[in-house]
Amino acid sequence: MSPDGTASRIAWRLATVIDVVLETPRTRTLVLDVPGWPGHRAGQHVDVRLTADDGYQAERSYSIASPPEDTRLSLTVEQLKDGEVSPYLSEALHAGDTLELRGPIGGYFVWDIPTGGPLLLVGGGSGIVPLMAMLRHRDAALASAGAGAREKLPVRLLYSSRRWDEVIYRDELTSLAEKDLTLQVTHTLTREQPEGWAGFRRRIDRAMLEQVAWPASEQPRVFICGPTPLVESVASTLVELGHQPALVKTERFGPTGGAV
Amino acid sequence: MPPVSRGFRGRRQSADTASRLPPGQYETRDFPVLSAGPTPRTSLTTWDFALRGANGQTARWTWDEFTALPRQTTTKDIHCVTKWSKFDTVWEGISVDTLLSEAAAKGVVPSPFVLATCDGGYTTNVPLADVTGGKAWVAFMYNGAPLPAEHGGPARLLVPHLYFWKSAKWVRELRLMESDAPGFWESLGYHNYGDPWREQRYSGDE
Numbered sequence A: 001m002s003p004d005g006t007a008s009r010i011a012w013r014l015a016t017v018i019d020v021v022l023e024t025p026r027t028r029t030l031v032l033d034v035p036g037w038p039g040h041r042a043g044q045h046v047d048v049r050l051t052a053d054d055g056y057q058a059e060r061s062y063s064i065a066s067p068p069e070d071t072r073l074s075l076t077v078e079q080l081k082d083g084e085v086s087p088y089l090s091e092a093l094h095a096g097d098t099l100e101l102r103g104p105i106g107g108y109f110v111w112d113i114p115t116g117g118p119l120l121l122v123g124g125g126s127g128i129v130p131l132m133a134m135l136r137h138r139d140a141a142l143a144s145a146g147a148g149a150r151e152k153l154p155v156r157l158l159y160s161s162r163r164w165d166e167v168i169y170r171d172e173l174t175s176l177a178e179k180d181l182t183l184q185v186t187h188t189l190t191r192e193q194p195e196g197w198a199g200f201r202r203r204i205d206r207a208m209l210e211q212v213a214w215p216a217s218e219q220p221r222v223f224i225c226g227p228t229p230l231v232e233s234v235a236s237t238l239v240e241l242g243h244q245p246a247l248v249k250t251e252r253f254g255p256t257g258g259a260v
Numbered sequence B: 001m002p003p004v005s006r007g008f009r010g011r012r013q014s015a016d017t018a019s020r021l022p023p024g025q026y027e028t029r030d031f032p033v034l035s036a037g038p039t040p041r042t043s044l045t046t047w048d049f050a051l052r053g054a055n056g057q058t059a060r061w062t063w064d065e066f067t068a069l070p071r072q073t074t075t076k077d078i079h080c081v082t083k084w085s086k087f088d089t090v091w092e093g094i095s096v097d098t099l100l101s102e103a104a105a106k107g108v109v110p111s112p113f114v115l116a117t118c119d120g121g122y123t124t125n126v127p128l129a130d131v132t133g134g135k136a137w138v139a140f141m142y143n144g145a146p147l148p149a150e151h152g153g154p155a156r157l158l159v160p161h162l163y164f165w166k167s168a169k170w171v172r173e174l175r176l177m178e179s180d181a182p183g184f185w186e187s188l189g190y191h192n193y194g195d196p197w198r199e200q201r202y203s204g205d206e
């Protein structure tokens, strides 16, 4: 909204696919050039609209994976079997194709530096996408700040995937954590683990949260994103562990609620 | 017409389905859960429901009193702003018309706007005209069973002709007001009225 309270319409824009990045066998990132993009906050999403040659349309929402600091907008799409839109986005689109979208949308599931920390991010499957935007934003915004700035905003990420080759942004998460002692990344692999896997191998539960999450006394800002069963159970467990409900923000990817 | 997405065909629905889907929506068969934070859990022994007039008069019901009011069952299509629609959902609850006429006996008089407030702090605003005349309920049964907490139980507002965020989960109070005041999502960039048939998703949508 503008200061006088009148809102202008969030316009449909024509984006061009610049690059397609393979993240996992089922997940791709579309790197987009969006002329006139007004900027966004980490955690927001866009609406994507596809139009068939006879005018039939389908719309879906996708979180923005790129931080506000990037000039390009990235979306990371997990392909759902028999889905209407995600197979098209993750398979049919190539560099040079165009895509209609509008945004940014959503003003609640957002985090930026002034919001402060510590930060607790809990994700399942493609629920990592808006959380990754937050990690990338923190990394970019604090790149030139001293180590003290990072220590004031420490982050713990707990990320649930089915198997190691389905971990989205796996290498980037590893390298972010390697260069930054104030970022702790913990994986749990619920279906299948590589040989010698020493990490968690079950769905996120109370014991895991007690071990990995900031204690409630630290008053972390909590962001949970993923399939509904994961979000429901993690959010309720954190409240049971003493976290203030108002500091716990959730986002669910609608009907895609497979177990992770 | 907007630019064609090269090679996109989409999932075509029957003419009947298509005619029931507002623009930009698709049909889902399951019942997705959307909420901004943890699911609040309120015991039925402490739960009550209030209808508060702009004049300060309030009518209040305990759970037993509330569920003893004359009930209605209604079957409706619902439309979530995140794009899914679900057809023929069956609800049981108390019509807001019933609540208003019961509350009239306690001196609660109508005002043009309503703010629903909920456990967990959620709020949403609707014009009174959109919750009267058989258009809205406070529902506590879904598909013949008590409404599960993640879907808004013990009770949620049901205003099926508007986007489903207006059907506030965990509702505890309807506050009648002389002037309109935006609720939670309405303050965070979502449309103030939210008519799915006019695709009023975000503030600024006509």
Ligand SMILES: Cc1cc2nc3c(=O)[nH]c(=O)nc-3n(C[C@H](O)[C@H](O)[C@H](O)COP(=O)(O)OP(=O)(O)OC[C@H]3O[C@@H](n4cnc5c(N)ncnc54)[C@H](O)[C@@H]3O)c2cc1C
Pocket (backbone or CB within 6 Å): A045, A060, A061, A062, A063, A064, A076, A077, A078, A079, A080, A081, A082, A083, A084, A085, A086, A087, A126, A129, A130, A251, A252, A253, A254, A255, A256, B026, B027, B028, B029, B082
């Ligand atoms: C705020 C928000 C942010 C999101 N961010 C992301 C993100 O960053 N990345 C991401 O990957 N997703 C994200 N999603 C989910 C995304 O919007 C889509 O829901 C998802 O991509 C599935 O869409 P689809 O058209 O491929 O599947 P749909 O066609 O919607 O179907 C979903 C599933 O249901 C089954 N199904 C449902 N109805 C039918 C039917 N009639 N016939 C056959 N099968 C059916 C399909 O097999 C499929 O597995 C987000 C959702 C929201 C609300």
